[in-house]
Amino acid sequence: MPDSLTRINSDRLYAALDQLGQIGRYQDEETGLQGVCRLALSAEDGEGRRLVVGWMKELGLEVRVDRIGNVYARRAGRRADLKPVMLGSHIDSVPTAGRFDGCLGVLGALEIVRSLNEHKIETLRPVEVAFFTDEEGCRFGTDMLGSAVACGRLSLDYAYELKDRDGLRLRDELEKIGFLGDCDEHVTPPHAFLECHVEQGPMLIQKGVEVGVVSGVQSISWQALTIVGKSGHAGATPMDLRADAGVAASMINLKLREMIATGHYGEMRATMGAMTPHPGLVNIVPGKVEATVDLRNPSNELMQRSETDLLAFYEEVQKREKVEIRWRQTARTPAVPFSSRLQERIVAAAERAGLSHQSIIAGAGHDAQEFAAICPAAMVFCPGEYDGISHNPREFSTPKQCSDGINVLLEVLLQLANQEDL
Numbered sequence: 001m002p003d004s005l006t007r008i009n010s011d012r013l014y015a016a017l018d019q020l021g022q023i024g025r026y027q028d029e030e031t032g033l034q035g036v037c038r039l040a041l042s043a044e045d046g047e048g049r050r051l052v053v054g055w056m057k058e059l060g061l062e063v064r065v066d067r068i069g070n071v072y073a074r075r076a077g078r079r080a081d082l083k084p085v086m087l088g089s090h091i092d093s094v095p096t097a098g099r100f101d102g103c104l105g106v107l108g109a110l111e112i113v114r115s116l117n118e119h120k121i122e123t124l125r126p127v128e129v130a131f132f133t134d135e136e137g138c139r140f141g142t143d144m145l146g147s148a149v150a151c152g153r154l155s156l157d158y159a160y161e162l163k164d165r166d167g168l169r170l171r172d173e174l175e176k177i178g179f180l181g182d183c184d185e186h187v188t189p190p191h192a193f194l195e196c197h198v199e200q201g202p203m204l205i206q207k208g209v210e211v212g213v214v215s216g217v218q219s220i221s222w223q224a225l226t227i228v229g230k231s232g233h234a235g236a237t238p239m240d241l242r243a244d245a246g247v248a249a250s251m252i253n254l255k256l257r258e259m260i261a262t263g264h265y266g267e268m269r270a271t272m273g274a275m276t277p278h279p280g281l282v283n284i285v286p287g288k289v290e291a292t293v294d295l296r297n298p299s300n301e302l303m304q305r306s307e308t309d310l311l312a313f314y315e316e317v318q319k320r321e322k323v324e325i326r327w328r329q330t331a332r333t334p335a336v337p338f339s340s341r342l343q344e345r346i347v348a349a350a351e352r353a354g355l356s357h358q359s360i361i362a363g364a365g366h367d368a369q370e371f372a373a374i375c376p377a378a379m380v381f382c383p384g385e386y387d388g389i390s391h392n393p394r395e396f397s398t399p400k401q402c403s404d405g406i407n408v409l410l411e412v413l414l415q416l417a418n419q420e421d422l
Ligand SMILES: [Zn+2]
Pocket: 090, 101, 102, 135, 197
């Protein structure tokens, strides 16, 4: 077997990213740049999917579509009875995206297959390239939807009934764009799952590191808060008789910062991203505030501790500010560690290629975390310019930044696809 293949064709990968990025393009007023809007199951998503499926077929891959619209493309191995090594990500986007988020993982995987074909390299195991439905969750409200259904965390019925803002049902939208497949939505656990993705953060670029070895995905907890106080005249209501919902919200927001400063919650991140006072007027004490809390933590235990302590603080605020705090959990996912053996292989591959690397926790959710529940899974991060900004038309990784990550993936894939056991 030829073993000379150590690099993919970087220009060809970049051209493919460009071409897919033309579908759903729009002129972004804020940045003056061309952005991408390819919302899940929109007409643009359908067009993007058809482009990528066309490329899969050109490469001689056997394409199948499952009942949630996930697309799998298989390159045969010498042993059809062995489970495939799967490479995948997503090609749907947020409304204000760049060209790289998700697409790099899918098109990078296809470039790997193209390079294998070109060098006539066979593998023992089959190799599959996949893209998953509605990873972003922007349109139907549930992220990692397709991979979560494939790996069994969410049911097909739950997914089918999801509706977008206009009341359009997910199943109907799948059918409309021609991607309501008939393959079983439960994926057979692959031998291993690998995903390459842009970092979407500043750590790698700030340290000048070329490859991020993702240790896992942090736990996420979302709360929606309704704080009810008493509305009153700003001039006529004495300070000691107030129940100011706005002050209560601010106390909680500042408490989050104080909690982080104590160091008792590890690498916790906390954000009060929405805070809407009612009636929201200059001379009225806010009688109600609607707010959100977003907590992230790589440790499940420390996440639990922060939630417990925060709820205790709500009690305190209720007494101190004479308000009522109602809260409900709107999302909760556990921290998912990635396979340490796969991480070791990624490190070794980066070192052999002379690339600097660093262990990094994923700040956002990814399809690979769903696969971590059913098989060994791992991720490689590529740095992005402009502090790794993402979900924005300024999202930008250079051809080298992209191909470094994909080359590491190529080497790990070749090892895994040629082994009988992990
Ligand atoms: Zn993504």
